[in-house]
Amino acid sequence: MVRSLIDLHRQWDAPRFDTVPHVLEMYRRWLPERAVDPESVLLVAESADTSAAPGQALLGFIVAQVQDNIPIYTTARYGWVHDLWVEPHARGRGVATALLTTCVHRLHAIGCTQVRGETAHANHASRALLTRLGWRATAVEMQMDLSAGWG
Secondary structure, eight states: OHHHHHHHHHHHOHHHHOOOTTHHHHHHHHHHHHHHOTTEEEEEEEOSOTTOOTTSSEEEEEEEEEEEOOTTSSOOEEEEEEEEEEOGGGTTSSHHHHHHHHHHHHHHHHTOSOEEEOOOTTOHHHHHHHHHTTOOOOOOOOOOOOTTOOO
């Protein structure tokens, strides 16, 4: 799932979302840390269908973490959703809504008063989901690529 998430983001905008060659190994180390960190949320959605074909039982995942804000803002800490993925065969069945809603509840229980995240500009489905669940746009990230020369 992580590989699919990375590949999709790279397809949408390679200069923004290109990763280091050993990114999967980094995730292999980082995700278990999130699973035991009391200030993180790592959820996996599985099919309730016990007869699901191999590779079809895992439906998606979400990972989030409490972050410290810079000290000029009154919200000192907030929840940050790093990744949300639902397998293509499971989309449109409420999996993303369930993962995100549960994640937000857990972050609130940790003490977060805000939950934030970003989504690729090309990810219209994600923005629609977030809007439907009460999220609002607060900033627009802009990028200028300088690697090909500038000025």
